[in-house]
Amino acid sequence: MPESKEFQENACRIKAEDVGLVYHSKHRKNDPNAGSFRALQHVNISVGAGEFLSLVGPSGCGKSTFLYILSGLQRLSEGTAWINGTPITGPALDRGIIMQAYALFPWRTVRKNVEFGLEVKRISKKDRRAIAEQFIELVGLSEFADRYPYELSGGMKQRIAIARALAYDPDVLLMDEPFAAVDEQTRGLLHEELLRIWEKTNKTIIFVTHSIDESIFLADRVAVMTPCPGKIKEILQIDLPRPRTPAIKSSSEFGAYRNRVWQLLQNEGERTEEVITLDGRKHLSTVPQEVSI
Amino acid sequence: MREGKGPHLLLRLYRKTIVIIVLLVLWWILPQFIESMYFPPLGVILAEFRRNIENGELLINLYTSLRVSIIGLAVAEVLGISIGALIGWFKRVDRYLNALFQVMRCTSILALLPLFVLLFGAGELSKIIIIAWATIFPTMINTAQGVRNLEPVLVRSARSMGVRGVGLFLKIILPSASPYILAGFRLSASISLLVLVAAEMLGAAHGLGLMINDASRNFQVTRMYVGMLTIMILGVVLNAALVWLERRLTVWQERAVSA
Numbered sequence: 313m314p315e316s317k318e319f320q321e322n323a324c325r326i327k328a329e330d331v332g333l334v335y336h337s338k339h340r341k342n343d344p345n346a347g348s349f350r351a352l353q354h355v356n357i358s359v360g361a362g363e364f365l366s367l368v369g370p371s372g373c374g375k376s377t378f379l380y381i382l383s384g385l386q387r388l389s390e391g392t393a394w395i396n397g398t399p400i401t402g403p404a405l406d407r408g409i410i411m412q413a414y415a416l417f418p419w420r421t422v423r424k425n426v427e428f429g430l431e432v433k434r435i436s437k438k439d440r441r442a443i444a445e446q447f448i449e450l451v452g453l454s455e456f457a458d459r460y461p462y463e464l465s466g467g468m469k470q471r472i473a474i475a476r477a478l479a480y481d482p483d484v485l486l487m488d489e490p491f492a493a494v495d496e497q498t499r500g501l502l503h504e505e506l507l508r509i510w511e512k513t514n515k516t517i518i519f520v521t522h523s524i525d526e527s528i529f530l531a532d533r534v535a536v537m538t539p540c541p542g543k544i545k546e547i548l549q550i551d552l553p554r555p556r557t558p559a560i561k562s563s564s565e566f567g568a569y570r571n572r573v574w575q576l577l578q579n580e581g582e583r584t585e586e587v588i589t590l591d592g593r594k595h596l597s598t599v600p601q602e603v604s605i
Numbered sequence: 606m607r608e609g610k611g612p613h614l615l616l617r618l619y620r621k622t623i624v625i626i627v628l629l630v631l632w633w634i635l636p637q638f639i640e641s642m643y644f645p646p647l648g649v650i651l652a653e654f655r656r657n658i659e660n661g662e663l664l665i666n667l668y669t670s671l672r673v674s675i676i677g678l679a680v681a682e683v684l685g686i687s688i689g690a691l692i693g694w695f696k697r698v699d700r701y702l703n704a705l706f707q708v709m710r711c712t713s714i715l716a717l718l719p720l721f722v723l724l725f726g727a728g729e730l731s732k733i734i735i736i737a738w739a740t741i742f743p744t745m746i747n748t749a750q751g752v753r754n755l756e757p758v759l760v761r762s763a764r765s766m767g768v769r770g771v772g773l774f775l776k777i778i779l780p781s782a783s784p785y786i787l788a789g790f791r792l793s794a795s796i797s798l799l800v801l802v803a804a805e806m807l808g809a810a811h812g813l814g815l816m817i818n819d820a821s822r823n824f825q826v827t828r829m830y831v832g833m834l835t836i837m838i839l840g841v842v843l844n845a846a847l848v849w850l851e852r853r854l855t856v857w858q859e860r861a862v863s864a
Contacts, residue, residue, distance in 0.1 A: 384765075411761070419857045420780075429766045462858070
């Protein structure tokens with residue numbers, strides 16, 4: 313499936329060439345960490361139209377930073393990133409970003425939140441309403457259209473955030489650990505829903521996560537990132553059939569991918585360790601390093 | 606446990622107003638037994654109240670006072686929200702201006718009044734400026750705090766959709782800080798009445814403050830009470846209107862305690 317997709321649409325949406333980022337912290341007296349910190353080094357990847365790419369790695373590996381570079385909210389200091397063949401110089405409506413924190417505007421109703429990007433695009437009031445309605449329905453929250461964000465659960469908020477990003481019709485969705493804060497069951501439902509929406513809208517999705525299972529379950533390809541400095545260690549092609557259901561996670565193929573990703577991260581040595589949180593989820597975490605940004 | 610939303614509306618209204626009603630009744634009755642020129646019965650005051658409405662005196666005074674305070678307040682709100690937003694957004698602006706504003710804020714407004722009268726005359730202009738001066742600070746300080754408390758993730762989210770500059774101010778910063786701004790506005794509005802009356806007492810052609818002061822000097826005690834009663838009612842109505850407005854404009858906020 314993924315191969316055929318690539319053949320069908322070999323248009324390259326996103327391309328990163330030797331992307332690097334160095335933070336320069338301000339020099340302060342008696343601060344041993346003052347100086348520069350390398351967050352990303354030689355990041356190379358290209359993402360095809362309609363492709364689902366996961367970036368997985370422990371916190372501190374620069375995966376979110378890389379996503380923010382693609383969004384245009386973060387400047388890069390080396391290399392170039394392109395969208396549709398044009399270098400990325402700032403944020404624009406050809407990319408939609410969905411963040412881990414619920415970034416809905418609390419003073420706007422669900423409907424008005426989804427209309428936000430359309431207002432920026434100067435789409436007429438009537439069309440805004442129709443488009444918003446369509447995408448609120450797509451994420452299955454029509455009956456909540458006139459509610460305020462504080463009245464919604466975490467999972468619902470993220471579904472609205474997805475609807476808001478889709479409404480202004482970007483080519484690429486950039487997702488920064490969007491489901492990290494919702495409970496396990498909800499996350500499972502959101503995964504299936506995201507895949508359904510992805511197949512329906514045919515967007516290119518770049519999905520950042522620290523969960524290995526999540527990255528494999530969703531993606532066509534998984535880019536494994538390692539820290540110090542942040543770089544892509546390997547890109548794995550995930551040849552699991554679609555549509556995917558949770559049952560696939562117990563298949564031997566899935567297990568093989570999981571082990572492979574795990575190995576890639578393990579080889580990094582002691583810097584990465586597995587953390588099992590109270591709810592039984594596995595996380596990857598780096599040993600705390602003294603870093604000043 | 607009681608069902609529904611607590612006590613019946615009438616019961617709540619009764620609890621809220623009973624003490625005031627008792628006091629009003631006492632004011633009506635007691636002075637009829639203990640005659641004192643300083644405390645005329647409420648009935649007499651209300652008769653004077655009506656006479657003052659009919660002969661137009663109250664209306665011109667009320668109109669003058671309201672006009673001056675509304676203009677002063679409007680000037681203060683426009684400046685206060687703009688400067689407050691700048692202070693909240695740019696740390697540098699805050700660092701340079703903070704001390705100055707503290708000094709200005711802590712100086713009694715009435716101490717400065719003679720200077721404003723010297724500079725701008727005894728007419729309405731000096732009063733408008735005085736009111737603007739006195740009311741700018743609550744709005745400015747609250748706005749700055751509201752802007753400082755802005756969630757960075759909301760700014761980032763708006764920026765990712767290409768919102769910048771004035772758009773960012775109008776679509777994100779202002780609505781996000783609006784609960785703070787409205788609270789500051791309510792404070793500013795009540796201060797505007799307070800300061801206006803004081804300023805009018807020091808000299809004016811018309812106005813409620815002048816009316817009260819003039820009546821007091823001429824031992825027109827009943828007329829003095831009419832002025833006071835008007836200001837009292839004005840204050841209560843204004844506050845109620847602003848509370849209502851605040852609730853209307855902040856329905857999107859989660860409330861820990863229900864109304």
